[in-house]
Amino acid sequence: MILDIVNGKMEKEGYWPLLLVFGVVGLLLWLFFGTNYELSEKDGLIYRSGPFNGKINTDRIIEIIKGKTLWVGFRPATVRKGLIIKYDNRGQ
Template sequence: MKFESKKDILFSIIIIGLNTFLIGILIFGLIDGTMKSQGYIPMIIILAVVWLLFWLYFGTSYKLSKEDGLVYKSGPFRGKIGTDRITEIVKGKTLWVGFRPATSRKGLIVKYDKFNELYISPKTNESFIEKILELNSKIKITA
């Protein structure tokens, strides 16, 4: 089952605001002529950053299956964790440090192996937890 990532208003404002600022710099530089005189390298870098930020924003999703376990995609970052490796899921918290293939606050902290954590933000935490418990009922859910 596939779960799209929830889009938080704070994250949306940051991504759209930053991309608007970068595109504004690019347009101003093209109109002013400074981009052409400095070459195309700054233009390519700005467009690459804008593209990466939009890819992270629109390309974040999660998939649960019996064969692969939890598969996450967030732009170029991808990975999978077997459901048998997951020990605990903390609901409604935000992980501010560590790996976060997420686009929202108040998501799920997935604890796996001995000390590893992954922060995700499916659209509905409850349906994600319900589905993952079908795959592995031994997972501890805490709030």
Template sequence: MNFKSRKDPLFLSALLVLIFLFILIGVFSDSGKETGWYWYVLGITPTSILFLWFFFGTSYSLTSSFLNYKSGPLKGSIPLENIREIIKNKTLWVGLKPATARKGLIIKYNAYDEIYISPQDNEEFIKSILSYKADIKII
């Protein structure tokens, strides 16, 4: 099963503000004179593309044995047998966050590892993961 990441207005506005600030800095700085703007464009373009890749390229998939996540260049998988707890409607502010919204799911796995994801519908995702592994504790 595939799940898209929910898009939060806060994440979108932060993304747009950063890109807008990059453009303003380029327009009003001295690097815009003569040939200096080439170097500025070479710096801002990959950064902006990376931010947009995170925004549009975040998704999750469930198989019978793995939870796979993809967020821009970040990719990984977690064996379902290692997942022990899911905390719903909370936000993890530090750590591994392949997510584009607040109030998602904190998934605890192994002994001390955790990951934060933000599927389109938290309840639907929880139902799907419980259909593969029913002994996950939901908080």
């Protein structure tokens, strides 16, 4: 397949699977390398994980659980055992 691309012999139909694979790989790399968190007094907890981002004010946080794994729900993280932040009566 790569030789077909280099030699210019690849059919147009062959580009779609290639585009899909590169898109998925690009998204996974963006999620892995683009995940970070920032905690500040003014803005609270700001999280970024690839195309997903958000903000949680510190006065909305009810509980922080350390070292557990969240198997369902939205989890902008790159580790299995981290911090689970419960806020606004979510997860009760």
